[in-house]
Amino acid sequence: MIGIKSIASYVPAGRIDNLAQAASFDRDEAFVMAKIGTTTLSVKDETEETSDLCAAAVRNLLAENPALKLDAIEALVVVTQNGDAEGLPHTSAIAQHKIGLSTHTACFDVALGCSGFVYGLYALKGFMEAAGLKNGILVTADPYSKIVNRTDRPTTLLFGDAATATWIGTDPVWKLGPARFGTDGSGAEHLMIKDGLFHMDGREVLDFAGANVVPQVREVLELAGMTLDEVDAVLLHQGSATIIDLLTQKLGDNGHKAIKDLCAIGNTVSSTIPLLLERHAAASNWENLVVSGFGVGLSWGSALLLRNAA
């Protein structure tokens, strides 16, 4: 049975002072912490390509897991909508070469935003099972510094750059339980690139998340014959402090199970959930948890992860 064995990450060294950015828009620290949730944002060096972020995260995963040998990796999936250069070839192929993976590695990119980690888990697990593979890596790397408009207050205060690498294999720490997925392309325009720059209608995104995320989490738990009362933790995509506060409220008495942690780097798109897993789940005594990602598309996905009895 295939599931999550280990998660590592790479956060570029560069930092943007979010208080200084906010001040230029006449906003103070109270505003930044209430609406965004972090006073610093991570930013990659201009010379770093998306595939470099991928390679760095995979190298960290390998360093933390001596049992995972480079030549045992049979699949590499990169979740990104801001890949290298001009989108052809795929970033996972470029990363394959930079990491030094075998040419027998199956590589493909999954083009998704903030829901991408949840979708990617099931896409890679399923692909590996369908193709008879034993060890794969799911990478998230969507550096929005490439597309953020620094004169647009709501988005320039929000996004940070990061990459994560999740080892998918047998004898896992976390089994993948029931999952549900959703798409509503009628809201595509609320999160999109136009003339090379990212545009977001924050009000629409908040309404969408408020209406869809917690109901989908409940659907997943129904599939598992469980309720929120039996869940140990709820790891939501860290879109912003405002969104997390709203969803925490909608979780009612179980709101305390939701984590708010922008990791002092901001909304890192598909990397926020694996970053939470790395920081909060690895050393926990949780027996189960729910992950839920939502955003660009519009697209959302939620899943139950279950600790694998050793």
Added chain:
Amino acid sequence: MIGIKSIASYVPAGRIDNLAQAASFDRDEAFVMAKIGTTTLSVKDETEETSDLCAAAVRNLLAENPALKLDAIEALVVVTQNGDAEGLPHTSAIAQHKIGLSTHTACFDVALGCSGFVYGLYALKGFMEAAGLKNGILVTADPYSKIVNRTDRPTTLLFGDAATATWIGTDPVWKLGPARFGTDGSGAEHLMIKDGLFHMDGREVLDFAGANVVPQVREVLELAGMTLDEVDAVLLHQGSATIIDLLTQKLGDNGHKAIKDLCAIGNTVSSTIPLLLERHAAASNWENLVVSGFGVGLSWGSALLLRNAA
């Protein structure tokens, strides 16, 4: 057990006269047929977006399969590296809305080129099994007319626009057998976009295909305990007449099992193999066949398809 139930396609009405194009480069019909394999290329209307091609192929699939109801479709995967607009959001989300699929549909794009159909089959089948879904559609739609440089003889004579839609579900016509995948990012530069235009080093691509495709086909057959002698048909990505002739030669005594059919529309990237399946496999008495796609990345994938006993 999940596999291929049905395949439909959409070919835009526009045609490029490949003989007229060739004449402008001082090349004649003999050259065109020997090197490319078609005197006409399909081309989409400038007003047609990639998601429109996707939607048209899915509508044709639905029209040919009254048993497949719109609201029974639970997953839509689009294989493309030339999606709508600027790559965010994903084309599958936009197509979800244009087709009128339920918002409970799991949608994602797989960014791959000419190997994309083979990878996509296993990614979607696996995703559906991992997520417990019954009906999904794999779409290929990679309109190179968006990126072809009309002054570059080798590529402007080669590529056509098309989309295909493959219904993946239970009680299939074709079961997915063993598969093998490969990636070599050290050759990424041989097929890439630079400054918005596609560049190809045809010699390098030919060498790569010649060295890797038939050996991978043999590996797949070994996994199945079979040899080429027992295979009914070999459906190779229709890169060009030159590539098909080379690979046919490498198949030796079994070369006659390879089909050369540019479908009078050209190299349609990830759509060539499903187009061959639609045109040649559906009405055949083949009990098995091999599919093999290769190109951008560099990336290659081969699989054995087995007719499902009714």
